Amino acid sequence: MRVLVLGGTVFCSRAIAAAARRRGHDVVCAARGASGAPPDxxxxxxxxxxxxxxxxxxxxxxxxxxxxxxxxxxxWVRDALDVLAPTSGHWTFVSSINAYSDTTTRGGTASAPLLEPLLESPAVDSPDTDPNAYGAIKLASEDAVRATTGDRALVVRGGLMCGPGDVMDRFGYWADRFARGGRVVVPDVPGHPAQIVDVRDLAEWIMRCAEAGTGGTFDGTAPATTLAKVLDEVAGAVGAPDLEVVGLPAETLAEAGVGVWAGPRSLPLWLPESHWGIADRDVTATLAAGFTARSVADTARAALEWEKTLGLDRDRRAGLTPEEEASLLASA
Ligand SMILES: NC(=O)c1ccc[n+]([C@@H]2O[C@H](COP(=O)([O-])OP(=O)(O)OC[C@H]3O[C@@H](n4cnc5c(N)ncnc54)[C@H](OP(=O)(O)O)[C@@H]3O)[C@@H](O)[C@H]2O)c1
Incomplete structure (x- = not known):
């Protein structure tokens, strides 16, 4: 096949271009080249x-x-459809599980209630930078793709992406932190769900769907598990021999000003209960459409290798600094 990836120079879209090459396709990436180079x-x-x-x-x-x-x-999405859809076949749009309006209910499927699509905003003509508009812009983009390409459209609502090329510093925080060893603060929140997707699995599945002409709207993520199991698997795969996991309750972390999910002074992947629905999607349909997930341990090993290329001691976009963690441990 001749495949066009709008992007292809970093993380998810680069993994898609790499999967397409591995599968023997002729691949063109279209981007500025500012984030990196496309795969070989x-x-x-x-x-x-x-x-x-x-x-x-x-x-x-x-x-x-x-x-x-x-x-x-x-x-961007409208321009691409205008220029390319008349002469193109299958069309994948990578959306997000942030498209759903209900973040609390667990076990939702792709037909769960959605946000209102954002049609009137600066995003109609140019990129919007308001993070609160993210899900609504994704939805407006999804609708445009479906309206133009019909049953050739594959809409993939990505979950928390991780693996090689990740620049968000979330899953990678845990691989890095466990590999450095010593006493490590983790959230001790029994029953906390977690759901991640390795971009290599997502990419492979998207290309297989493109080859098969699969259309429809799917959540692009692996089956849900618990945060405790994910962290256990990461620790088992890459943890240093002297690693000691110290679980702190949510209340203790919140009182100490530790944030959830992402960002500075946070514990990545930790969510308030009001958001457990985004980490527990029912992906039965995704699996039936051929998605397969590798082990968390495999992702953790690859994430650590990637972390090493970025520099383990760099300033991170997410997680606790060594000083913040030490001060938490001292007062725990
Ligand atoms: N990270 C997550 O956990 C997560 C979760 C759910 C969904 N998603 C979705 O997954 C996708 C991630 O995409 P990604 O990994 O490829 O990362 P990305 O940071 O969204 O980059 C996408 C591509 O766009 C290109 N690009 C950026 N600005 C451009 C411009 N002005 N003109 C032309 N190309 C431009 C970039 O290349 P250049 O910079 O080289 O131009 C890059 O190749 C996004 O749709 C995101 O919303 C992510």
Whole structure:
């Protein structure tokens, strides 16, 4: 197949381009090249989607499959559909589980209630940077893709992505931290769900769907488990011999100003109970459509290798600094 990846220079879209190459396809990536280079064997067409008409050089080109990961711009998605859909086959749009309106109820499927799509905002013409608009822009983008490409459309609502190339520092925090060893603070929250997806699994599945012409809307994530099991598996795979896990209750962490999920002074993957629904999606349909997940241990080993290339002692976007963790342990 001839495959176009709108993106392809970093993380998820790069993994998709790499999976397409591995599967023997002719791959073109279209991006600025600012985030990195496409995988070996894939061509790069240099475009800036913020520049009107930047996709015009691709108009009329025939692609059997297009993959778009546009993060927060309906305008980008509409332009791509306008220029490329008339001469393209299968169309994948990578969306997000942030599209759902109910973050609490566990076991939701792709037909669960959704946010209102955001059609009127700066995002119609250019990228929006308001994180609160993320899910609603994804939904407006999904709708545009389905309206234009019909049953050729595959919409994948990604869960928490991890693995090689991850620049969000969330799952990687745990691989890095357990590998450094010593006393490690973890949230002690019994029954806390967790759900992650290795971008390599997601990429492989998306390409298999493209080959098979699979359409529809799916949650793109592995089956749910518990946070305790995920952390156990990461520790088992990459933990240092002197690792000692110290569980602290949610109340203790909150009182100490430790944040949930992501960001500075946080414990990544930890969620308030009001958001456990986003870490416990029912992915029966995704599995039936052929998705398979590798072990958390495998992801942890790859994440640690990736962390080493970034530098284990770097300032991180998520997690506790060694000083913050030491002060928590001292007062625990
Ligand atoms: N991370 C998660 O846990 C998570 C969870 C759910 C869903 N998602 C979704 O998964 C996707 C992740 O995509 P990704 O890993 O490929 O990362 P990304 O950071 O969204 O980058 C996407 C691609 O867009 C390109 N790009 C950025 N600005 C551009 C511009 N002005 N013109 C042309 N290309 C541009 C980048 O290349 P250049 O910079 O080289 O141009 C890159 O190749 C997104 O749709 C995200 O919303 C992520």
């Amino acid at each position: 064997g894939a061509a790069l067409v240099t475009i800036d989607r913020n520049v009107p008409g930047s996709l015009e050089p691709l108009r009329g080109e025939r692609f059997d499959a297009v993959v778009d990961v546009a993060t927060m711009s309906l305008g």
